[in-house]
Amino acid sequence: MAARREDRITGSAGGSLALLVVFLAVWEWVPALFEVPAFIIPPASAVWDEFVRMLAKDRLIHHTLVTTATVLVGFALGALLGMVVGYLLGMSPRAEFVLSPYILALQIAPKVAFAPLFIMWFGYTVYPKILVAVLIVFFPVMVNVLGALRSVDPDLVNLARAFTATRAQVFWRIEFPASMPPLFSGLRIGATLAVIGVVVGELVGGNTGLGYLLVFGEGQANTAMVFVTIILLTVIGIIAYVAVIALERWVLHYMPSRSLETV
Amino acid sequence: MSAATARLEFRAVTRRFGRAEATVTAVEAVSLAVGDGEVVSLIGPSGCGKSTLLNIAAGLYPPSEGEAYVDRVRVTGPNRQVAFMLQKDLLLPWRSIRENVEFGLEIHGVAAAERRPRAAALLARMHLADCADRYPHQLSGGMRQRAALARTLAVDPSVLLLDEPFSALDAQTKMVLQQDLAQTLRDTRKTAFFITHDLVEAVTLSDRVLVMSRRPGRIIEEIPIALPDRDRPLERRRQPALGDYVARLMALLDVVHAEV
Numbered sequence: 001m002a003a004r005r006e007d008r009i010t011g012s013a014g015g016s017l018a019l020l021v022v023f024l025a026v027w028e029w030v031p032a033l034f035e036v037p038a039f040i041i042p043p044a045s046a047v048w049d050e051f052v053r054m055l056a057k058d059r060l061i062h063h064t065l066v067t068t069a070t071v072l073v074g075f076a077l078g079a080l081l082g083m084v085v086g087y088l089l090g091m092s093p094r095a096e097f098v099l100s101p102y103i104l105a106l107q108i109a110p111k112v113a114f115a116p117l118f119i120m121w122f123g124y125t126v127y128p129k130i131l132v133a134v135l136i137v138f139f140p141v142m143v144n145v146l147g148a149l150r151s152v153d154p155d156l157v158n159l160a161r162a163f164t165a166t167r168a169q170v171f172w173r174i175e176f177p178a179s180m181p182p183l184f185s186g187l188r189i190g191a192t193l194a195v196i197g198v199v200v201g202e203l204v205g206g207n208t209g210l211g212y213l214l215v216f217g218e219g220q221a222n223t224a225m226v227f228v229t230i231i232l233l234t235v236i237g238i239i240a241y242v243a244v245i246a247l248e249r250w251v252l253h254y255m256p257s258r259s260l261e262t263v
Numbered sequence: 264m265s266a267a268t269a270r271l272e273f274r275a276v277t278r279r280f281g282r283a284e285a286t287v288t289a290v291e292a293v294s295l296a297v298g299d300g301e302v303v304s305l306i307g308p309s310g311c312g313k314s315t316l317l318n319i320a321a322g323l324y325p326p327s328e329g330e331a332y333v334d335r336v337r338v339t340g341p342n343r344q345v346a347f348m349l350q351k352d353l354l355l356p357w358r359s360i361r362e363n364v365e366f367g368l369e370i371h372g373v374a375a376a377e378r379r380p381r382a383a384a385l386l387a388r389m390h391l392a393d394c395a396d397r398y399p400h401q402l403s404g405g406m407r408q409r410a411a412l413a414r415t416l417a418v419d420p421s422v423l424l425l426d427e428p429f430s431a432l433d434a435q436t437k438m439v440l441q442q443d444l445a446q447t448l449r450d451t452r453k454t455a456f457f458i459t460h461d462l463v464e465a466v467t468l469s470d471r472v473l474v475m476s477r478r479p480g481r482i483i484e485e486i487p488i489a490l491p492d493r494d495r496p497l498e499r500r501r502q503p504a505l506g507d508y509v510a511r512l513m514a515l516l517d518v519v520h521a522e523v
Contacts, residue, residue, distance in 0.1 A: 153353070158318075164342065252357075
């Protein structure tokens with residue numbers, strides 16, 4: 001069984017790799033066949049050359065690290081804040097009732113629209129970018145934590161209470177662990193949203209980060225540069241997402257593996 | 264049953280839910296006593312307030328009128344003398360079976376060094392020694408209910424409150440677990456208050472069966488079970504007189520005309 005499963009995984013990995021080769025080949029040669037100019041779709045080789053040039057001339061590593069660090073900090077703060085507020089509101093239905101219309105309004109508001117405002121407040125620093133990321137990560141995490149606390153089986157809580165558990169024991173031994181699967185769904189969403197938040201912040205103002213390079217490349221009509229930047233942003237997003245999944249697998253090791261497989 | 268030796272006692276317990284005009288009386292003027300080492304079953308139509316009595320005994324909510332006593336101490340909140348077990352196993356999915364069995368002890372503040380041997384002994388008794396480090400989702404329904412029973416016994420309660428603990432199991436598993444429960448109750452000399460819908464189960468496991476009316480629930484009949492082998496329900500099942508008891512319970516519950 002296990003061997004067959006491994007074969008299947010190796011087989012599909014091989015398939016994915018073959019697809020990548022086909023994709024790169026199509027990208028390299030097909031636009032030229034249809035006479036699509038390089039400033040619309042630069043061939044893969046030109047994007048690679050631009051990548052190497054940017055590494056040497058445009059401090060690409062520096063900008064990538066700045067964006068990565070901002071994403072990390074924004075995600076961590078947003079997730080932490082979402083958890084704290086989610087757990088506090090979850091334990092206080094009255095506070096949730098009072099605050100819910102405002103939370104809903106803030107949740108509906110497009111968070112990236114706050115980027116120019118934050119730049120007006122904090123200038124061309126790293127703070128507005130972090131703040132957009134915090135705001136955008138906060139909601140899915142908070143909403144999932146709140147929903148998780150609402151849906152804890154009341155009989156589980158009664159079981160603990162009947163064993164004379166205190167409120168704190170009920171939280172740490174029942175509610176907190178029970179909220180882990182929804183919390184991680186929220187973190188997965190937050191991981192990809194954090195990249196969006198930071199990039200929008202960088203697009204709007206500043207002179208560092210991949211978002212800045214994106215605007216710069218656009219200004220230069222350097223399509224290859226824009227491509228390189230988009231690819232690197234995607235890589236950052238993938239790394240963040242995979243890191244959350246790895247953490248999730250480690251924390252939720254007790255779950256049937258099937259329920260973790262679907263991404 | 265004299266109140267002097269009662270482990271669990273209800274004195275004129277009434278419980279209403281809701282406020283003002285919308286009150287529903289779940290149970291009304293229920294008085295009963297369960298003696299030391301006795302197993303008493305409570306049967307009655309769905310929604311007649313059986314579980315309400317159990318929650319009052321567990322101290323999860325107070326009676327509207329009357330009092331409940333466990334070990335002759337008035338119940339005013341959750342207490343260490345009772346432990347309950349429901350139809351749902353309520354095993355915590357993030358804990359191994361061993362850790363689940365230790366859950367109540369942990370809440371009671373028993374040190375790990377003391378919890379381990381107690382859990383190990385109960386797991387062995389419940390034929391779960393090999394599953395101690397597995398997680399609940401890896402076990403069958405019957406094994407999970409055994410683990411729940413081990414968790415209930417681990418805190419060494421005076422009274423076990425059992426609310427249809429086997430009703431979600433298939434017929435064969437159910438009979439095996441009934442046998443295990445009965446033998447465990449005998450060996451540990453525990454007192455049990457057992458809620459069930461299964462009339463045969465009530466007769467095979469109990470010293471006495473109490474019958475409740477439709478809502479508002481009142482005790483309408485008390486039937487002592489004068490059959491041997493309370494600790495061996497598989498044997499008791501074969502007693503010809505069992506059928507008479509079941510027939511009498513069916514008549515009392517008006518099974519034929521019950522609203523379904």
